[in-house]
Amino acid sequence: MTDIAQTVSPAPTPGAAFMRALKSFALLRESTPGMVGAALVLFWVIVAILAPLIAPFDPLASLQPMAKPGTVYAQGGTFWLGTDHLGRDILSRIIYGSQTVLFYAPLATLCAYTLGIMMGLAAGYHLGWWDIVLSRISDIILSFPVLVLYIIIIATIGSSGINIIIAITFASAPGIMRIVRGLVLDLRNRDYVAAAQTRGESAMYIMLVEILPNARGPLIVDACLRLGYVIITIGVLGFLGLGLPPPDPDWGGMINETRKMAMIFPHMTIFPCIAISSLILGFNLLADGLREVSLRD
């Protein structure tokens, strides 16, 4: 019985799943935009990891206010991108800001995915009232403009890193749930699910081990796109003054703090704008490349 079931079900072992994931990333070489996207994301990841080594100044230190890009600092070093109104080096703040965004955005996306996947699996696999209740809840949340939801939540419970993660999880999980539910509805009738059911596996095991790994393709593409949106969201919240509390460097907050001076010192806002746009572009191109590659085979 067990033997038959195992030949029917492809029972993906962790090792094989990892190799397959690696293969689809290797296929990415065939898509130029995908490669550019991967390079951009990788660039910012490396910058974030090496921040203490490559940042020329302390991101919080007041050195020389309103220096133009390229100004040489009297006590050694150069402000390659200038300094802001409080005399903090913009290049160093952008470098350290990449740590902030690459910590909160993936963490918030991961939380949203964990919740969304659980909801989607439960709704799609069990159907019945699970499906009715969960789908209704997500319909209600989704019929509300997302940014409005973020602003009301953050303005009410206060702005801090953990609250931003809570707000993003709450607002994005329903969208993820819909995608997962759709995928599960398709996968739940496959032979290997029937085999696992005959084997007497628990519903939890079937959902997590049999169904979820086979739904990963569209989910990976969606995760890349969603990471881009989450970065935009964190940036927008910072821009509206609802982001991470100062003085920690946060790209959206940097733009908000200095935008009133953009008339005289455009460098203070332009460089953080370029930084955040390039990271989002990286994730969008990566998602596009992955989709193109996955459609090919």
Next chain:
Amino acid sequence: MLILISKRLGFTVLTMIVVSMLLFLLLEISPGNVATKVLGPYSSEESRQLWLEAHGYFEPLWWRYGTWLGNFLSGEFGDSIRFKVPVADILWPRLWNTAVLGFWTFAIMIPLSLILGVLAGMREGSKLDRVISVGSIITTSVPEFASTVLLSTVFVFGLKWLPGTSSMSSGFDWRQMILPVMVLIIYDFGYVARMTRASMAEVMTTHYIRTAVLKGLPYKQVIMKHALRNALIAPFTVIMLQINWLLSGVIVVEFFFAYKGFGALLLEASLNQDIFVIEACAMVAVFVAVASQTIADIGYTYLNPRIRFT
């Protein structure tokens, strides 16, 4: 069709009730702040308590919610704490301003993105397709707040061609509309263009297009008469959903350009815990969301008779 509409209507009412209840609960988490925001940080504890009492904050939550709901149903939205006027007096003019902004954005964005999408999808993989596709990914990747800052740096501070704020304080001024509309178009057209491209590319691979080409019809006629009609069904839904997006998409733009619209109102109300304004705005948002979705579904069945909603 009637069943669909009445079902949606029921769903709208249900959503509105749930959302308004959730908002009341959410704003209940920090009630003391409301008085501080109204009376200022230097007001005495006693005066804050008096203010809370005078505005009925010590009544039980269900009673206040019930009162609000009753008033709302009879068209009475309550008074704004922040603006000290009835909510309806500020809500409708603000909504109108955002509608004007949205109208110009859509009037330019829809033709632009449809043309670009069709041109790209007509010959999938061509040089033009690649340029349009990559271009639309790039413009969608620049967040609105970044493009507001970049565009105003160039056009307001650099070239000094356009005004930097759009408060419309001395009547309607089209020069003040240009930048907000431009930012919204730049952020949004890429998405619609990509959807149009995907739909067009799919239609171009169908048998009836191949038949039309093989029977020797001019390429232009194949595109105009056979392909376009079917390729524009999917983008229609996407465009309808953009109306919902626009309601929150305008927040950043209105905030930056000090445009007196719905988004800016909602932002200000949220920051000041102006509960009746938030509730009224939320109800408008939910209504617009469900209504645009319903119109999209009805239009879709009309355009594509193979699909029927029940």
